[in-house]
Amino acid sequence: MTSSSTGLQLEGSGRESPPQLSGDAAARVWEAVDRSTASATKAAYRSDWARFERWCHEQGQAWLPAHPLTVAAYVTEAAGQQRPPGLGESGFAARWRYSPATLARWVSSINQFHTAAGLDAPGRAEVVRRALAGIRRARATPPARRAPLLLDDVKTLLETLRPAFHQWPAGVIARRDAALLLLGFATAARRSELVGLGVGDVAVHRVDGLHITVRRSKTDQEAKGTVKAVPYGRDPATCPPCAYTRWRQLLDTAAGLDPAEQRRPVMAALFQQAGDPGVDGHVCRVDLPAPLNPAAPLFPTVHKAGAVGVRAMSGQAVNEVLVRRAAAAGYPTAQIARLGGHSLRSGFVTEAFRRGPTRTRSCGRPGTAIPRSWRPMPASTHPGRQRGHEVGAVSRERSDPSGRCRRSTRRRRRRCRRWRSPAR
Secondary structure (H helix, E strand, O other): OEEOOOOEEOOOOOOOOOOOOOHHHHHHHHHHHHHOOOHHHHHHHHHHHHHHHHHHHHHOOOOOOOOHHHHHHHHHHHHOOEOOOOOOOOOOOOOEOOOHHHHHHHHHHHHHHHHHOOOOOHHHOHHHHHHHHHHHHHHOOOOOOOOOOOHHHHHHHHHHHHHHOOOOOHHHHHHHHHHHHHHHHHOOOOHHHHHOOEHHHEEEEOOOEEEEEEOOEOOEOOOOOEEEEEOOOOOHHHOHHHHHHHHHHHHHHHOOOOHHHOHHHHHHHHHHHHOOOOEOOEOOOOOOOOOOOOOOEOOEEEOOOOOEEEEEOOHHHHHHHHHHHHHHOOOOHHHHOOOOOOHHHHHHHHHHHHOOOOOOOOOOOOOOOOOHHHOOOOOOOOOOOOOOOOOOOOOOOOEOOOOOEHHHHHHHHHHHHHHHOOOO
16 A cells, blocks of 8 residues: 655555455544645655665665665765865865764654554664764754844844835835844744744734734644734834734735735835834834735745745745844854754744743743753842743742742741741
């Protein structure tokens, strides 16, 4: 039996013939199997398997079934390959083309194809496991983390965007990038979460500002969903609801129009924003109509001529936005090389930690955690749990004026009384 959508040959077992099912029953089974794996994961499996097939063909080795020594030789040969220096890198240090995590993913893909064919997974053999462990031990380098974009950095990038807000066609891209920066930072979102947002996933709230529904994420593959509140800002230049409102006005204008028909109305809406200062500079209290297509991407592609596309941005496009805006702001080349789509998320966590988060996993955002290397625990850190929606929000734990938890204070007092007791 075959699942054509996954590209894998799937058998019920290598030792017994599968039962005879009707066409509808078999279709339902393969549909459920197909949904068990994300489309990006299936694409990675197919790409990794195609690479392994090409290598085996060149080496004259069998690929299905593959011997464990063949898999071990495959990963060790790839582990020794190097790449030329990239942007902001020196030409002296070793630059490995493939990381140990990539090699481990290749082995996992090979195992998936063998298991689906009813064969033993060669990657589970001891020789392959020891080979991967030796590669990791030989590298023994810390993981490459993306540099965080702090609040001051976001403000700097927005300053470089502001002159283009009322220019055609650069203003359309500038409005999208401004909303991307502010919403990405305020929600501590991954780049996959940002590009996965639809226009209908954002709701304006009278008190909280914006309610953004993240329907699926890296840690929520079953799509249970998470709602994140984005509060109103004091400064209209850095107010996330204001940036969202400006961008939504352009999106609503371009909705339902062909790219050739968008120029005149979108240009008029862009120039109208230049003459509308709002209330004290804020436009976040403006009533927005219901979106024409709630499933349309919130951050679509935008052509250099100003035409708004129908496809969502890719995760790599988010990286390119940050790199391009940082270069325009005059950031050093070495710092630009460390920026990426995760910089907004890590910037929120770093900013929260600098303003006094706790040792707990929560940083005021669901799904965010402070890495252990970022937890020196200064003396001013409050021992209670922080649950606020904003960076530096006040903890809801009951505490005395000194900032110490009442429960901890009572424990200290009881210990003092026991030590002062004459019986001791």
